[in-house]
Amino acid sequence: MSNSIFAHTLVRNEERYLWFAISSVVDYVDRVFLWDTGSTDKSLEIEKEIKKKWPGKIDLRQIGEVDANEFTSVRQKMLDQSDCDWVMILDGDEVWWKDSIKRAIDLINEKGNELDSLVHRYYNLVGDIFHYQEEKAGRYVIDGKQGNLTVRFFRRNIPGIHFDNPHGTQGLFDKDGVLIQERDPKRRFHLDDYYLHFTHLVRSTSLIEDKKVIKRNLKYKYELGIPFPLDFYYPEAFFKDRPDIVESPWRVMDASFRIRSFFETPLRKIKRRIWWGKTGY
Numbered sequence: 001m002s003n004s005i006f007a008h009t010l011v012r013n014e015e016r017y018l019w020f021a022i023s024s025v026v027d028y029v030d031r032v033f034l035w036d037t038g039s040t041d042k043s044l045e046i047e048k049e050i051k052k053k054w055p056g057k058i059d060l061r062q063i064g065e066v067d068a069n070e071f072t073s074v075r076q077k078m079l080d081q082s083d084c085d086w087v088m089i090l091d092g093d094e095v096w097w098k099d100s101i102k103r104a105i106d107l108i109n110e111k112g113n114e115l116d117s118l119v120h121r122y123y124n125l126v127g128d129i130f131h132y133q134e135e136k137a138g139r140y141v142i143d144g145k146q147g148n149l150t151v152r153f154f155r156r157n158i159p160g161i162h163f164d165n166p167h168g169t170q171g172l173f174d175k176d177g178v179l180i181q182e183r184d185p186k187r188r189f190h191l192d193d194y195y196l197h198f199t200h201l202v203r204s205t206s207l208i209e210d211k212k213v214i215k216r217n218l219k220y221k222y223e224l225g226i227p228f229p230l231d232f233y234y235p236e237a238f239f240k241d242r243p244d245i246v247e248s249p250w251r252v253m254d255a256s257f258r259i260r261s262f263f264e265t266p267l268r269k270i271k272r273r274i275w276w277g278k279t280g281y
Contacts, residue, residue: 003085003112005105005153007032008078010071012213013204014092015042019246022050022058024096024237028105029088032058033078038065040212041205042245043092049243068166068214075163075170079156086112088153093198094122097235100193104153107189116187117180118153119143122197127253127261129234131225133200136272142181143188148197151181151188158183168215196235222261223268 007029011018026032032054034047044062051058063074079087086108104118119142124133138148151172154161160175172180181188200221204210211217238249253261 003108004083005029005086005088005108006082006084007088007090008075008082009034009090009092010037010074010078011035011039011043011047011092012037012065013039013041013043013209013216015039015046015205016201016203016247017095017198017249018043018092019046019050019242020095020235020237020249021090021092022054023240023242024098024235025088025090025101026054026057028101029057030084032090033061033082034058035061035063035074035078037063037071037074041209043204045245046243049245066214068168071167071214072163072165072170079161079163082156084156086153087156090152091199093201093203094152094195095198095235095237096195097193100191100195103191103193107191108153111189112155114187115189116155116158116183117151117189119145119149119181119188119190120152120193120195121147121149122195124148124197124200126200126221126223126225127257128201128251129196129198129249130252131227133221133223133225134269137268143185143190145190149190152195154180168218221268222257222264224258224261224265 007025009022009032011034022032022034034050036044036047047060051060066074107118124137125131126133135147138146140146140149142149154172158174158180162173163170164173165171174180174183199219202210202220207220210220
């Protein structure tokens with residue numbers, strides 16, 4: 001049975017990877033809610049190009065600048081206005097492989113009534129698109145599994161489904177206040193598929209523009225990651241035609257970043273092994 005799926009993309013200053021994020025999933029979902037919360041870079045122009053490219057799929061809105069609590073309220077408004085069976089959370093810095101998104105959609109269409117959510121893993125990029133963070137850096141735990149993993153798909157009609165807590169510690173809860181990732185594990189499916197996550201890289205015009213976004217200054221990392229193997233293939237969205245306004249993703253880390261990261265990386269790794277830290281930011 002076919003299930004309707006809406007993608008929710010709530011952004012501010014995401015000019016570097018937003019086009020690739022949307023183009024990686026738009027052909028597999030029924031609608032994309034692309035809502036902007038006060039971008040000051042080229043994101044608005046890129047959003048208009050996205051709307052022009054896929055006019056029947058994109059619900060484009062300019063919400064205006066929000067604080068951490070208002071961010072959660074906008075998430076909830078998206079949810080309230082989504083007349084669909086399943087929701088996909090797609091941030092503007094997340095790019096999916098064709099096979100990964102297709103397997104998720106196929107699973108929802110095959111077993112969507114038996115499941116509440118899907119769990120995916122992701123490569124957390126550091127330095128540039130060619131390097132990723134060690135799995136031990138991931139602090140999320142779902143069903144006893146730990147690492148860079150998250151719920152990105154959930155069933156819309158879970159009783160009382162709602163967002164709560166400010167941006168950074170925001171969670172998705174049911175009517176009893178139970179986090180979606182803590183509900184019945186029999187109704188949750190873990191896929192081995194990954195997506196690319198650019199959260200630790202500069203995502204706007206510059207680091208200065210990045211820091212205009214709520215709590216983004218906590219995300220940028222000086223760290224030397226693990227290089228992808230030479231035969232690693234990147235998501236198909238990076239190789240499709242794109243407007244001139246969308247810059248190439250194939251940047252490499254500069255010398256100053258590499259030098260600073262050389263000294264900070266060992267300290268980060270030691271810290272991860274002796275202190276659990278916290279989830280959220």
